[in-house]
Amino acid sequence: MKTQCQECGAEINVPDDIMVGEILTCPDCGGNFEIASKSEDKIELKPAETIGEDWGQ
Amino acid sequence: MVKVCVLYDKVRFEEKALYDTAKKKGIKAQIIDAKTITVNNESKRKTLQLGDVVLQRCISHFRGLYLAACLEFLGFIVINKFKVGETCGNKLITSLTLAKSKIPTPKTHFAFSAESAIEVINTTGFPIVLKPIIGSWGRGVFPIRDEEVANMFIEMREENDSPLARIYYVQEMIRRPPRDLRCIVVGDKVVTAIYRYSAENEWRTNVSRGGKAEVAPITNELEDIALRAAKAVGGGILGVDLMEDEKRGLLVHEINNTVEFRGASNVSEADIAGAMIDYALTIAKR
Secondary structure (H helix, E strand, O other): EEEOOOOOOOOEEEOOOOOOOOOOEEOOOOEEEEEEEOOOOOEEEEEOOOOOOOOOO | OEEEEEEEEOOOOOHHHHHHHHOOOOEEEEEEEEEOOOOOOOOOHHHOOOOEEEEEEOOOHHHHHHHHHHHOOOOOOOOOOHHHHHHHOOHHHHHHHHOOOOOOOOOOOOOHHHHHHHHHHHOOOEEEEEEOOOOOOOOEEEOOHHHHHHHHHHHHHHHOOOOHHOOOOEOOOOOOOOOEEEEEOOOOOEEEEEEEEOOOOOOOOOOHHEEEEEOOOOOOHHHHHHHHHHOOOOEEEEEEEEEOOOEEEEEEEEEEEOOHHHHHHHOOOOHHHHHHHHHHHHHOOO
C-alpha cells in the first residue's frame, strides 16, 4: 500500500503489517506520522507526537 | 478466558511483539491507545473495556504513570503498578529505595541548590556524573571531568524552566569496562541479560544512543542482585541496569519501568515477550 505525506506530498510506502499507533516516516522530508486508522485499501495518518522530555523506558 | 490489554501511546517493536505473542498463544488480547482514554472520579471499571490485566507500555513516563493510577483506582490490574512506576521513573527515589534495601548501588549525592551542588562536586572530586532525576535514554546524563565544565552544566540547569532541573543528582563515576548490563526481570525470573557496549565516541551505553547488545551469562551473583533490586522497587516487569565496578563487583544504577527489549531480542534467544505475557496471565489469575 502507498500513501501521501501530509507535509510534502511525497509518496510513502506502507509496510503491509503496519499497525494503528505505529509511526511512519516520510523518506523525503523526514516528517513523522502516526497511523490513525487502517482498512484493506486505505490508511489514515495524523501528525505524530513530538518526542517529549519524559519519553523513554 | 483472561483478556490482556497492551496499553500504548506509540506502537514500538515491544508493543507489537507483546500483542502478536499474546495472539499467537491463543489469548484474548487487545491493543489500546492510551491517548484516547478518559477517566473521572466517578467512573466505573465496566465503562472501560480493558480486559483483566493491563500491560502499561506508554513511551511517555507521566502519561503512563498517571493513567496507571487512574486504572488502579477503577480496580484494574496494571503491570507495572503505579507505585513501581513512580519509584523507577525517578532516579533519586530509586537510589534511596535501593540503598534502603541494601542493594549495592553507586554512591550518589543529592543537592537542592546550585551552590550546594557545586560544593558537593568539588568535595567529591572529578570525574563525577550529573544526571537528571527524571529522564530516559541517557538524556542529560553527563560525565564531568573538571570544575569549569561542572560550573557550565550547573549554570545551564539553573536556566532551565523545569523545577526538577534544580534538584541535583551527582553520582560517583564507576570504573567499569566500556559496557553495562541490562537484566530483564519478569516476576521472580531473570529472562535474559545483555551487555550493552557504548558506541564509538560515546560514554553512555544506551541502545538508543547506538550501544551494541551482546548476550551476557546470568551468573548466580547477577541473578541474585537483579531479583533483589526488582523486589525492592515493588516487582513486575522490569529492566534492571547494572555496572561492573572493578573492586566492588555489580552495582545497580537504574531500574526501568517500561523496559525496551528490542536490542536484547536481537541477540538473545529467550522468548522475552512470551515470558511477559505468561506473567500477565499469572497475575490476572491470582
